[in-house]
Amino acid sequence: MDRPLMPKATAVWLVENTGLTFEQIAEFTGLHTLEIKGIADGEVNAGVRGLDPIGAGMLTRQEIDRAVKDPNARLRLQRSIADTKLGPKKKEPRYTPLSKRQDRPDAIAWLLRHHPELAEQQICKLLGTTKNTIQQVRDRTHWKSQDIRPRDPVLLGLCAQLELDDAVARARIANPKAVRTEPLPAEGEELPTFE
Template sequence: MSSPLMPKATAVWLIDKTSLTFEQVADFVGMHPLEVQAIADGEVAQGIVGYDPVANGQLTREEIAACEADSNRRLNLLPTAIPLPKKRGKGARYIPVSKRTDRPDGIAFLLRNHPELTDSQIEKLLATTKETITKVRDRTHINTANIKPRDPVILGLCTQSELNAAVAAAGERGSGVPPVNMPSVAEDDAA
């Protein structure tokens, strides 16, 4: 159940203008009954002006009267006529300029240690492009000689929870992608 607009001010109004129990008011506004009792005692919310939920279309007088008559009944918030805002997508993730040079290292780490991840998962995880992933995989990247596989979490390119979620999603899919044969760091140093 959603809470009313301005819950503490609504609680102040309900305490001042109705004979509802503390439990009824607390349940409606989403507060603890002791906090509602503190409002009634004047210990909390001294400067808050009451917010009338009836005048603002959140409750009806009949609902309040019915709840005043029966202390076991709970107030129900009226459905709002105002449409809820649409959730916006996050959009492209911003990577600071100082961390952009670390992306190929993170890509190399993921390609070597998590071959089950698809290119699109790596793209989303590190905010990179498919072209960059392909160049790191094929070792045709402009900076190939300096790429050292490093954990993207330590580099700050993604969080551990995002990486774990991507690996878990790849594991559930069971893509059966064979591991990519990338030379190890020891082999790179020997060359």
Template sequence: MTDILMPKATAVWLVDNTSLTFEQIADFCGLHPLEVRGIADGDVARDIRGADPLVNGQLTREELDKAQNDDSYRMKAVVSRHAELLKSAKPAPKYTPVSRRQDRPDAIAWFVRNHPEVTDAQIAKLLGTTKSTIESVRSRTHWNSANIKPVDPVTLGLVGQLALDELVKKAADKKAKDDAKKGGATLQPADAAEPAEPEFVPEARERRGAEPTAESVFGAKD
């Protein structure tokens, strides 16, 4: 099935203007059959104006006629050359299964304790959480703080090892660059730290001459 623009508006038009079954309309518009039934009953999309897929170039008359003549036939949407331009380039937010969402605070605590160089924005993007949740875990104001314990997000199954390694490396490289820009303290050379002690040279010993004589002791007589 090809994604179409304005699926509910298209479903409204098909319900009002064709003899298609709920299943056929649901398949074409990417909706649930019960949702299409709700549109027909007026319980769903009551304020939405119908959009004609024939006029906007998403469906051909031949496809519509085939579907109306055969309840088992599923219509194929026309791929618009402008469809890709209308799609958002922003990636969809990371989805975490409900069964694992309770593990995210443990993963956040692991980052806070083991990798403080990773920013809150990076953690939020990787785990699919919010900055406010990260801050509540860090400040221990989270409603479940008593039960939160640091656990590797790979062990929890929230991310893959390669993705985690890449994030940690990127954060470490950025921190190193930032520290270099700040011009952190550098070590002084050892010889500049304190003056070098002069080399010890033993005093020259006076050479002993011959045995002392009276003249050398009392001086020469005049």
């Protein structure tokens, strides 16, 4: 069960402003019953200002009234309004540490060889690179093209296996004709180009 953001301040407010039992407050906030009794006696957290859980959107007045009428009832934390109206947060651009940036061309070459069904935009999103870099690796005009060895981006730490699997699955659904049926090219051979 989720807990309130500031459990002690919430407990102070509930003790001072409601008729809830110590057990109900302790169960809701995740604190021990003796600590709630100490708050009520003024021995624990003296001087702590209470946090109104109704104003913070954690509880409703009806939920508190329901729990006051039934001492065995448990309080339920309300879903945040921000979670329901705003939806998930937009992802930030992927940051790759300096020590791993030199491995990007190797990961791009691996993806071009093993997963040609991936679109350039998917590779950009997966590795945090640009379409220009992908094209340079594909055409072997990249400044590091002599030293590029195709290596798995998951093992290099540039993306997670779940992210790679998800991108490949989406690409196969979007473009089933691009799924490889012929064997992979040998080490020295050219990489295939799919548009």
